[in-house]
Amino acid sequence: MTLQVLQLTCARGERQLFNDINFDINAGDAMRIAGTNGSGKTSLLRMLCGLAFPAEGEVRWSGRNIRAVREEFGSQMIYLGHANGVKDDLLAWENIVIASTLSGSPVSRDQAYAALEQLGLARAADLPTRALSQGQRKRVALARLWLCMKTPLWVLDEPFTALDQNAVTQLCGALNQHLAQGGMVVYTTHQEIELSAQRLLCLDLSQDARC
DSSP states (O other): OOOEEEEEEEEEEEEEEEEEEEEEEEEEEEEEEOOOTTTTTTHHHHHHHSSSSSSSSEEEEEETTTTTHHHHHHTTEEEEEEEEEOOOOEEEEEHHHHHHHHHTTOOOOOHHHHHHHHOGGGHHHHGGGGGGHHHHHHHHHHHGGOOTTTTSSSEEESTTTTTTTHHHHHHHHHHHHHTTTEEEEEOSSSOOOOOSSSSEEEETTOOOEEE
């Protein structure tokens, strides 16, 4: 499987955020999207997931436009946005079960508990999410990754924000495991991290060039 980006252009009103972006990502590859605030990092990630449409160009999954294979592509991709996306009124484990079900990959309560335990949140599993700290809420959102190791493409917007060093290390371990199994990762971050990938790529939207 390959994710291809062909001549992608993003515009907001009369302003062009980026243009003529081209790259491809294969099994075991990781790509960091860099750039200053407002350069279009989140917009690009949303285009890669089919959640936003480019002004020009296209995104292809295994050679086909993602618009033509929306259901298939959706089942082979997980997107975690910059916002945690957790519901305050739900318990921590309920957030994982419901989010997984909505994405088409249902999991059990026991699986949700196991994922939370991986991130040191076993004691928080039965707490309402509103009672958790920002870092804990972030870990609740990220726990889904431990349940999606077989999902080929991970698209992550600032996944390391609000995490302590121990959680950063755990997340890097999950990313490296996913890559070692032939997964692909596209991510943004302001932190310096080390990933083990077949190819470790970087696209800097501030310069419209690879960094």
